[in-house]
Structures are given as structure tokens and as C-alpha cells.
Amino acid sequence: MIGIVPSRTGARIWHALTALTVLLAVGTQLALVIGDVNIGFGPSNAPLGQRLFEFFSYFTVQSNIFVGIAAGLLAARPDRDGAYFRVLRIAAMFGITVTLLMYHFVLSPLANFTGVASASNIGLHYVVPIFAIVGWILFGPHPRVSWKALFLALIWPGAFIIVTVVQGAVTGFYPYPFVNIDVLGFPTVLINGVGIVALLLAVGSAYKLIDWLISRPKKRTT
Template identity: 40%
Template sequence: MERSRLGRYWHLVTFVVAVVAVVLQFAVILRGHTIIDTDVAAAPLGEQVRRFFCYFTIQSNILCAVATGIIVFRRTEGPLFRVLRLASLIGITVTGIVAAIALQPSPSYTASQLLCDRLLHIAVPVLVVVGWVAFGPRGYVGRADVLPALAWPVVWVVATLGLRPVTGWVPYPFLNPDRVGVGGVVVACVVITALFLALAALIVWADPRLRANGREPVTS
């Protein structure tokens, strides 16, 4: 099988897994279960839905689904895809790293909760990163895309912390000053920011070097 076709199939599988993971997690939330936040089940339905879309994990998986869908359907031209591609790569990599370090699944998870957790935090990150390394497409990320791509996580952090005094809720325990203290939240934000910047620099540096023959969309 030629490389471009194999790459397209890989991205198609990634797209399907990301969509299924998000939809399944949404169904689990609506059934009154949760992955991280023990207060979700007690919240009104509208608040459950709002909180669901506030999770960085959910947002990064959605961005990956959109980005890989664009690749599969051959709509990769234009600056919007460049920014989306870089943002999704950074976001899903951070999701996988943070989940491995700070968000271990609870032993009390049901089968559906554990499945969602593993799809969102392991399967999609691995598929996206391996797909980028092995198949590209190349030439769609550059230095000019870094600041626009990082605007999303910056806005997410500011909105998450800014809304806490109003809602009394944050999506992750390491951003909750009641659990880790204000200093702990500051340290977490600094570490995550450094991780974002390091990953952005690594991706921009590595992308043209993974295959020296330049722009090589897998769908061409």
C-alpha cells in the first residue's frame, strides 16, 4: 500500500476514534457519571453540558477530530488549517502527558468510564502523534503559527480560573486552589505553559526534518 493512502487511512481511523471518544464521554456525562469531577452528577443538565465542554481534554480531542477530518477530506490549504493543526498537536500531546502524570483513572470507574478515559487520554494522543510523525502532512506548521495556536490554551486557562469565583468549579484538581493552594495552581500554570512552549518549538523544528522532501500532504 502506498504511503499516502496508508496515511489517509491512519488519519481516518484517528478521526473516527476521536469522534467516538467525545460522543461516548458526552453520553456518560448525560447519564450522570463522570471521569474526573465528582460534582458533575449533582449539577443540573445545562451545567453538566457546560462543564463537559470546559475540559481541556474534550477540547483537544475535538480539535484533533476537526484537524484529521480536514486532512481526510483534503481541505488542508489556508492559514486556518495551519493554526488548527499545530494547536491540535500541542493540545493532544499535553493531554496525554498530563493524564499520564496527574490524572490516573480511578479504581472505581465503571467499564464505560474507563473506556472513555483510555480513548481520550491514550488512544487519540498516540494516534495523532504517531500519525504526524509517520505520515504528516508536512509543511503545514511554522513559526508564524505558534502564537495563534497558543491563543486557545491561554484563553482556556484564563477563562477557567476567571470563572471559578462565579461557578465555584474548575475541571482539574491541579487548578483548584482549595486542593493544591494558590501556589500550587501558579506552579501548575507555569509548568503547563513551559510545556506548551517547548512542544510548539519541538513541532515547528521537527516537522520539516521528519521528511526532508518538504510539503507532502498524505491525501495528494
């Protein structure tokens, strides 16, 4: 069973649209960063190299890129499988879901975007997540979530938090306030980091449960 809607054509179209949405959202935001129009939650006069480094330091951007890669692969082959793909797919799904939740409930009051930057920001934090989640439910492919893939995928956010804290301590740049060790101190940031990884694990576990429910054989009634 590939998904709730077993249509290869429908799956190809949906995944292709998802990948295109990622390309537009990330590409537009990247163009603004290169043009020094907008970076993070405000303008920056930093050198281009630093602006690019900061841009790709955001968990949101990384999650969107993972979604775009997975969607592109599925647009080419909707029933794609494999050990590496499973890790990529679940990482993209729990990453983009937590991106949506964290932005909507925690970070959106801090945003200061206008015009095209506002549109691309909505794309990154709302449109892409919704496309990804709906596409995963409708088209899958299912089953593809294993405990091994889920735990391997958690290496990414764990490494992200460590690298973010280390580079922040060196450069003074923190993409998110809850990992700012200079302001919060190490114990609080450690608790926040563990909490984020736990949240990602919980979301990934929910996806595994849904994956099982969708893919389990239906009982025939007589």
C-alpha cells in the same frame, strides 16, 4: 514531501480512523454525562446544562475535538494547508500530547472510572493521542509548523487557563486541581498556568523541529 509514508490512501485511512476514534471516545463520554452516569472524575447530580458545561471545560475534551476536526479535514485532503489549518493542527498536536503526558503522570491516580466510562477515558487519554502522534509523524503533512502558527495556537491554552480560573472562582468548579485557586491561591495557580503554557510551547517547538527534520530535502550520495 507530504510525510514519511507518501501514500494519500494510507493517509486518508489513518486520519479517518483518528477522527472516528475521537467521535467514539468523546461521544461515549458525552452520552454518559448526559445520562448522569459519569462526569469528570466522578458522578454528578447537577443539572444537565451544568454537566455539559463542565464536560466541555476539560482541556482533554477540547484537545480531542481539535484532533478530530483536523483529522477529518486531512481525511478529505491529506495535503491540506492554510494559515488557519496550521494553527488548528499544531494546537491539536501539542494539546493532545500534553493531555497524554499530564494524564499519565499526574492525573490518572485521581480517575475513578469503571465499565464503558473507563473505556472511553482510555480512548480520550491514550488511544486518540497515540493515533494523532503516529499519524502526524507518518503522514504529516509536512512541513506545516511555523513559529507564527505555534504562537497563535498558544492563545487557546492561555485563554483556557484564564477562563477556567475565573469561572471556577464564580462557580466553584475546577476541572483540574492545579488550577484550583480556592485551594492553592493565586500565586501558585499563576505559576502552574505559566508552567503549562511553557510546557505546551516546548512540545510545540519539538514538533516544529521534527517537522523540519522530516521535510528537509535528503542529500544525494554519489
